Amino acid sequence: MDFLAVQAEAGDVQLHADSVLSMCLIITVTAPADEQERLQSAAQKIAAIGLRVQTTHQPRWRWGRAVPVRAVISDEVGCACGFLDDDADWDAATWAMQSNAAERLAQAIEIVAADGPSEFSLEALWVGDNG
């Protein structure tokens, strides 16, 4: 997957520039356009537990249809790499996480489920240069 394409799609996602990893883990919540307010209120609650949620600024309408709203859940760096244990391997089926980070991330997902959009999808993607 081409990182620039994903970066454009996900809005304000920043590269983990000083990392030795050549790939970045991005966790994205996608919800219908009319759920934007609920997603933003969940984002504020997630910020209160010390994580960052960047919602995308997208055109409200594109080709006559509402555009789904996306939010990226990250640490202060702007991606989710900091949640991972140092020996996490992106070829593995599951990724080792630092236990306190995993707990905060689980809390964040609970907040989205409880207070956020009535309907959403959650994606975790490795993006970047695999070569």
Ligand SMILES: [Zn+2]
């Ligand atoms: Zn990263």
